Amino acid sequence: MSIYRDRVSRATALMGEHSMDAMILVKPANMYYLVGDGRLCAYAMITREGEIGMGVPQTDLADVRALADFDHVAGFDDEVGMIHSIAHYFKQFGIQEGIVGVEYAFLPKPRMGMLTHPHAKPEAVEPVDCTPLMSKLRLVKDAGEIERLQAAARVADAGMQRAIERIRPGMTESQVAGEAEYAMRQAGAEDFYRTYVASGPRTNVAHGTPTHRKLQPGDLVMIDVHPVVNGYAADLGRTVCLGKPTAEQEAAWRLYVDALERTIAKAATGVDMAELERTMHGVFEDAGHKEHIFGPPIHGVGIEFEESPLPAGHAFFHGEPAPPPLAAGVTIAIGNCGLYTGAWGVREEDTVVVGDGGPRLLTHFPRQLQVGV
């Protein structure tokens, strides 16, 4: 049995528990997990019996046949054709009433309206959210997935290395991002999520998307990369100083590294996400930085660079239940929160696989605050 058919049979078991008769997936990460292909403007419909019908642009038929694992495929010309192909599968699969899972946390209303259009979905079929089901399914990574996550982490290390080798005063934040991205493409990334580079006072903002700000001598620079390799992502963040940091900056950075390492050390089977968060935040609080913490420090990493398990608060607002205690094979990034002092911030982030015997670090780029200029 292919890994995809094995995953589909785990999915259908969960669908049984949730009384779902079918799911229609359009989120690329979910499609990729279950059928091996997550192309844009396409869908995969999965019945509780494990039968799979895909719909793709008609141009893509040969390509999807070579890549995905399914029983039926329909090519369509446009949105109306897509809607009709869904109706056709409902008929073919004999589903004229019951419950269909759709991705409420991914689809804005007009796109939801396409999948549940009266010309697509039979009136007596009720849509429900399949977000929690799909997140549960993807939560624990198998050996093949961990190998891909490791490959992505190596590419993240390569991207960070080139960014830090090349970084100089006078470069823009965006140019630093460009160095990391170029190295990641060279090293085997087929894609990447947005690279963050923030410098100087901008290291204090929560989401440091790169700008045209030119780096100054003495700046702190926060770099955060997220390559995708063979469908899987990694998450790596480092803060460096272009020259000699102040005593205060160095102390904050050392504290952050200490907090991160203590938190990573605790990432073992059975531990609660909230406990990891308390550990990390606790180190900051004990050092008098209670007012300088922003953001929950941990999130899952897999096909998406930020996925389940999400911290309880975030999970709720992403349509998911609070995460269960960590299981072996769950992969997380630790260090998603910054220590923000007002004038500047520091942050280091690594990708870690949870194991019975403790954590296994996937990202290995050395921690070093001061870089030569």
Place this chain on the structure above:
Amino acid sequence: MSIYRDRVSRATALMGEHSMDAMILVKPANMYYLVGDGRLCAYAMITREGEIGMGVPQTDLADVRALADFDHVAGFDDEVGMIHSIAHYFKQFGIQEGIVGVEYAFLPKPRMGMLTHPHAKPEAVEPVDCTPLMSKLRLVKDAGEIERLQAAARVADAGMQRAIERIRPGMTESQVAGEAEYAMRQAGAEDFYRTYVASGPRTNVAHGTPTHRKLQPGDLVMIDVHPVVNGYAADLGRTVCLGKPTAEQEAAWRLYVDALERTIAKAATGVDMAELERTMHGVFEDAGHKEHIFGPPIHGVGIEFEESPLPAGHAFFHGEPAPPPLAAGVTIAIGNCGLYTGAWGVREEDTVVVGDGGPRLLTHFPRQLQVGV
């Protein structure tokens, strides 16, 4: 009056027509247009009187004060804080009943649930979709916007140039994308939308996201770049052949260029989008390629690389009415559809400003099918 206050006053006039008492924007492109800042995890609330309250992560207060144009700003610690800050603005602005616009075409259900949470929105305030209003507002570009679109187009040209200078058999599609992206970062892009590179048989797929496929001598390669410069995007696509194309490939490419140039020539004030589409598709049909067309050939370009005006069918499924006839200042990409023969496809795409006297081309990279290997 700042450009942003001017835009807000145009927005409030439209809100009056739609009987909206306020809008809550979270889509970065919409926020950027109205207040000059479109950061992540933030919102801008605009009343019909033109009063603006923003909410941002508390770490971002100094940064947003330096960048955005607003009356009030609230910093929050997490989603719950964000919800409470929205409730506070409803109280402060004296809106306890009426109609609030929110972005239905952008927000999946859980995120919509945050903005309309009972602890955020007064029960007697009814949410409606503000997507059509915001698209209408952003449709015609002013002189400053066209300058930025021109700057983005120059950066797109620079990206395409490096990709085509460096392209060689043996490189992966992703590495070709990396060359374009690197040059765009160097030339002044602070961001870019996903770069598409498809080669060989993959030139026949509708969305050619780059893979690890290695380029072969004789391959067609389709490259599509979308840099963002000072907040504005451009859209540029080219197809090249690594060596000598077949007679069939050359004929198809020449036909495509002919269709594109005829369509660009028609992009004048008062012309309907559907007429441009008929022009382009008509050239293909007349040459016997009726079965080889996929996708509507035109979409708007602005803060987003793909925005209103959208072709009528697409617009409907994005929650918008069919686009009005083109007005001077509307900026569009022409060449979004491919000519897909089954074994391979060709496509060329340029960004064009509609004018009273005709079109003004913003992207200038030369059209050339054969490149040296």
